[in-house]
Amino acid sequence: MQRPVPKTTALDAPFFAAASEGRLVLQRGADGRHHLPPRPAALVGDYDWVDSPGLGTVETCSVVERSFYEDLTAPYTVAVVRLDEGVLVTGQVDAVAAAQCAIGQRVRVGFRPAGDHWVIVFEAP
Amino acid sequence: MFDQVRFVGAHESPRRKTRDVHPFEIFAEVITGALDHAGLTLADVDGLCVTAGDLGEGGVVEDVIEVAEYLGIEPTFFDSTDVGGCSAIVQAARAAAAIQVGLADVVVVAYAACPRTFPFDIPTPMSWPIGPGAFEMPVGMSNITAYGAFAQAHMHRFGTTAEQLAEVAVTCRANAALNPDALLRDPITVADVLASAPISSPFHKLDCCVVTDSGGAVVLCRADRARDLPRRPISVAGFGEVITRVHLHQVRDFTVSPGAISGPAAFRRAGLQPGDVDVAQLYDAFTATPLFALEDLGFCAKGEGGPFVASGAIAPGGSIPINTDGGGLASNHPGKRGVFVLIEALRQLWGEGPGVQIASPEVSLAHGIGGFFSAAATMLLTAD
Numbered sequence: 001m002q003r004p005v006p007k008t009t010a011l012d013a014p015f016f017a018a019a020s021e022g023r024l025v026l027q028r029g030a031d032g033r034h035h036l037p038p039r040p041a042a043l044v045g046d047y048d049w050v051d052s053p054g055l056g057t058v059e060t061c062s063v064v065e066r067s068f069y070e071d072l073t074a075p076y077t078v079a080v081v082r083l084d085e086g087v088l089v090t091g092q093v094d095a096v097a098a099a100q101c102a103i104g105q106r107v108r109v110g111f112r113p114a115g116d117h118w119v120i121v122f123e124a125p
Numbered sequence: 126m127f128d129q130v131r132f133v134g135a136h137e138s139p140r141r142k143t144r145d146v147h148p149f150e151i152f153a154e155v156i157t158g159a160l161d162h163a164g165l166t167l168a169d170v171d172g173l174c175v176t177a178g179d180l181g182e183g184g185v186v187e188d189v190i191e192v193a194e195y196l197g198i199e200p201t202f203f204d205s206t207d208v209g210g211c212s213a214i215v216q217a218a219r220a221a222a223a224i225q226v227g228l229a230d231v232v233v234v235a236y237a238a239c240p241r242t243f244p245f246d247i248p249t250p251m252s253w254p255i256g257p258g259a260f261e262m263p264v265g266m267s268n269i270t271a272y273g274a275f276a277q278a279h280m281h282r283f284g285t286t287a288e289q290l291a292e293v294a295v296t297c298r299a300n301a302a303l304n305p306d307a308l309l310r311d312p313i314t315v316a317d318v319l320a321s322a323p324i325s326s327p328f329h330k331l332d333c334c335v336v337t338d339s340g341g342a343v344v345l346c347r348a349d350r351a352r353d354l355p356r357r358p359i360s361v362a363g364f365g366e367v368i369t370r371v372h373l374h375q376v377r378d379f380t381v382s383p384g385a386i387s388g389p390a391a392f393r394r395a396g397l398q399p400g401d402v403d404v405a406q407l408y409d410a411f412t413a414t415p416l417f418a419l420e421d422l423g424f425c426a427k428g429e430g431g432p433f434v435a436s437g438a439i440a441p442g443g444s445i446p447i448n449t450d451g452g453g454l455a456s457n458h459p460g461k462r463g464v465f466v467l468i469e470a471l472r473q474l475w476g477e478g479p480g481v482q483i484a485s486p487e488v489s490l491a492h493g494i495g496g497f498f499s500a501a502a503t504m505l506l507t508a509d
Contacts, residue, residue, distance in 0.1 A: 006259035062273030065323040088374045103281045
């Protein structure tokens with residue numbers, strides 16, 4: 001199976017533009033709460049995009065031992081991380097770090113190129 | 126709530142592996158089979174519910190109209206809600222509501238799919254990789270990984286063990302031993318489950334449901350008509366449903382399933398408690414999903430699911446026997462299993478269970494989930 005290639009929209013373009021530069025930005029709504037993926041103003045009010053250091057804690061994860069994707073070699077870990085700003089982010093931990101991936105572990109968001117797009121990865125803080 | 130409605134027939138296809146059979150042929154087999162079981166014919170049917178938009182899982186159903194055309198009927202009530210695995214249970218509630226208010230007289234709810242032979246090379250994403258899906262689908266996600274993430278969180282918070290998860294598979298396989306149509310009928314042990322190939326933690330191959338080509342259908346009609354039909358009429362005592370979210374990045378709590386909303390609603394509407402249930406069909410896509418259901422529907426306390434499933438409570442002689450035909454873990458699971466959960470819940474009340482038949486049950490429960498714990502539907506059934 002081929003991994004789906006993300007398509008961007010005007011709403012989430014700032015995220016992918018920052019990702020291409022290795023930076024994490026989060027949408028911040030009118031009430032100060034952060035959102036990822038971004039939502040339209042109809043849901044979050046007037047918003048802006050703010051830089052994030054990308055630090056967070058692993059909420060849960062699963063180590064994939066059998067890959068269904070031609071371009072992903074097992075083992076790899078899919079992790080869901082709660083950033084310090086409160087939002088959850090889904091990403092990958094590659095095979096080298098997978099053995100150390102554990103719930104409660106501190107990580108930092110990074111970006112790995114995948115074709116002409118970027119996949120969220122988690123690295124040591 | 127549904128006093129004018131009764132279930133009057135059901136049929137599960139004996140098929141498990143097909144070759145070059147269009148799923149619509151199976152739709153025809155199980156729908157006519159269920160109608161025959163009900164003492165009715167296609168000419169009596171004015172309502173049709175099937176799950177549509179199911180291409181990647183071998184359902185090949187673009188829309189409900191295709192199936193109506195194939196059967197040669199023009200239903201004046203229809204539904205094709207797709208919320209994943211529990212869709213048929215959700216559709217049965219819609220069928221019951223339609224009959225209750227007079228929008229239909231005889232409704233068939235059916236599902237058929239051949240995921241082993243009609244893959245069409247279409248990926249089966251939970252969402253398309255644009256918008257919210259762009260933030261999750263490209264990371265190498267699968268159903269097994271998503272549910273694995275929920276199970277891992279449960280193990281971390283409550284100390285649930287891989288051995289306890291494996292007990293669910295052992296119980297289902299034991300129940301399947303008597304079911305002549307179940308795909309896997311040889312007994313297994315906890316050690317067998319743990320020794321099977323790891324797929325995505327904490328799940329091994331035997332923690333995961335089978336993949337089959339099959340189908341099933343149920344028939345509902347008005348209560349006054351049901352009295353004249355051969356099967357003992359079955360009532361919907363209570364029903365609850367909920368949809369929550371698709372992506373893991375929107376989950377509030379990885380240790381709770383949406384059954385925590387659909388289950389209590391069903392019990393409240395039925396005026397019943399978990400202790401009143403004699404037999405339960407709990408959607409088993411993975412060993413963890415019945416464990417979550419037992420907690421979230423109130424059969425045991427939150428966090429106690431591990432010791433509970435290891436205690437013998439879910440075995441045929443226990444306080445809440447589950448998945449009496451072998452479930453998805455041992456008997457039958459094309460892309461979606463909701464119709465089979467419902468069929469077995471009905472069969473137990475009719476005394477027609479093909480695997481283990483519980484002695485004279487009065488309250489039968491059908492509980493299904495969908496997506497990545499994205500939806501749930503719980504239905505309580507009683508016989509007249």
